[in-house]
Amino acid sequence: MTLDDRAASAAFIAALEAGDLEGVRRAPKAESHTHGPFGGDRAWLAARTGRDIVPVATPLVSMDEMHAWTATHVGDLFKGPEGRRLGWEGAFVRARRDGLTRVEFGDDVWMITQGVGDAPALYAGISAAQAAVAPEIVWVPQLGLSRHCKRSWLWRWITPFLEAGGWEALDLSGDELIQPIEVFQPLYRECKTRGMRLKAHVGEWGTADDVWKAVESLELDDVQHGIAAADSPAVMRFLADHAITLNVCPTSNLLLGRVARLEDHPIRALFDAGVRVTINSDDALVFGVGVSEEFLALHQAGVFSAEELDQIRRWSLTPAE
Numbered sequence: 001m002t003l004d005d006r007a008a009s010a011a012f013i014a015a016l017e018a019g020d021l022e023g024v025r026r027a028p029k030a031e032s033h034t035h036g037p038f039g040g041d042r043a044w045l046a047a048r049t050g051r052d053i054v055p056v057a058t059p060l061v062s063m064d065e066m067h068a069w070t071a072t073h074v075g076d077l078f079k080g081p082e083g084r085r086l087g088w089e090g091a092f093v094r095a096r097r098d099g100l101t102r103v104e105f106g107d108d109v110w111m112i113t114q115g116v117g118d119a120p121a122l123y124a125g126i127s128a129a130q131a132a133v134a135p136e137i138v139w140v141p142q143l144g145l146s147r148h149c150k151r152s153w154l155w156r157w158i159t160p161f162l163e164a165g166g167w168e169a170l171d172l173s174g175d176e177l178i179q180p181i182e183v184f185q186p187l188y189r190e191c192k193t194r195g196m197r198l199k200a201h202v203g204e205w206g207t208a209d210d211v212w213k214a215v216e217s218l219e220l221d222d223v224q225h226g227i228a229a230a231d232s233p234a235v236m237r238f239l240a241d242h243a244i245t246l247n248v249c250p251t252s253n254l255l256l257g258r259v260a261r262l263e264d265h266p267i268r269a270l271f272d273a274g275v276r277v278t279i280n281s282d283d284a285l286v287f288g289v290g291v292s293e294e295f296l297a298l299h300q301a302g303v304f305s306a307e308e309l310d311q312i313r314r315w316s317l318t319p320a321e
C-alpha cells in the first residue's frame with residue numbers, strides 16, 4: 001500500500017467508528033452493482049424535476065411489487081432521450097457524492113428499441129453525462145441483458161453494441177427463475193472473446209447450486225448478489241478457489257425480503273469462507289441508500305469491524321484478475 005492508501009484506510013476506519021457518514025463518503029471506493037438511472041441522486045432529481053422519489057421503506061414481497069412500485073414512483077421519468085440523459089446525470093451525481101472513484105454500469109441492449117438512439121448514441125449519451133457531471137470518476141461501460149428475453153432477440157440487439165465497441169462488462173438481470181442459465185452461454189462466450197468482464201444476477205432468488213451452475217456455464221468473473229451461496233460450504237469453497245467476486249447489496253436484500261435482518265446477512269458467512277465480496281447499492285433511488293450508507297449500516301449492525309470493511313472497500317478498488 002502507498003502512503004496515500006494507508007491514509008485513506010485510516011480515515012475510512014476512523015469515520016466508520018465515529019459514525020461519520022461524510023467521512024465514509026470521502027474514502028475512495030468502487031461500485032460494480034448499480035442500475036444506472038435507478039442509482040440516481042434523490043435530492044438532485046427532485047431539484048431538477050420537482051418530483052421527490054420517496055424510497056421503499058418496508059419490505060416488498062416480490063419482483064412484481066417492485067415493478068409496481070417503480071411504475072408508481074418513477075413512471076416515465078427516464079424515458080425518451082431527455083429522460084435517459086437526466087437518469088445518467090443523476091447516477092453520476094450520486095456516484096460523486098458517494099465517493100465512488102470507479103463505477104460499472106450501462107444500458108440494457110433492449111434500449112435500442114425504445115427510441116433513445118442507436119448503440120453508438122447510447123454510449124455517447126452516458127459518456128457525455130459523465131463528462132458533464134463527474135469526469136474524475138472512471139466509468140466502466142457495461143451492457144445489460146434481460147433474463148426473460150429470447151436469445152434470438154438478445155443476439156439481434158447486442159450485435160450493434162459489440163460492433164461499435166467500447167463496452168467492457170456484461171450483466172444479466174431480471175427474473176432469475178424464468179429461463180435456464182445455459183440459454184445465455186453463446187452470448188457470454190462471444191463477450192468473453194472480446195475481453196469483457198462477465199457478470200450475472202444469480203443467487204438472489206435462486207439457490208447456491210444456481211450460483212455454481214451460472215459461474216461454470218457462463219464463465220463469470222463476478223456474481224451480482226449470489227448470497228444463496230452461503231447455504232453451501234462447497235459452493236463457497238468453489239467461489240473462493242476461483243476468486244469469483246460477489247457484488248452484494250444488503251439493503252436491497254432486506255427490502256426485497258431476501259434477508260430478514262441486517263445482523264444476520266449472509267455476507268458475513270461468505271467473507272468468513274474466503275469469498276471476495278464487495279458492497280453495493282443496487283438501486284440507490286429505490287432503496288434510499290448509497291454505498292457509503294451500506295458500509296456504515298454494516299458496521300453499526302456489528303456485521304463487520306471497521307478494518308474488515310476497509311478490506312472490502314479495497315477489494316472493490318482492485319477487481320480480481
Ligand SMILES: [Zn+2]
Binds near residue numbers: 033034173201282
Ligand atoms: Zn441488481
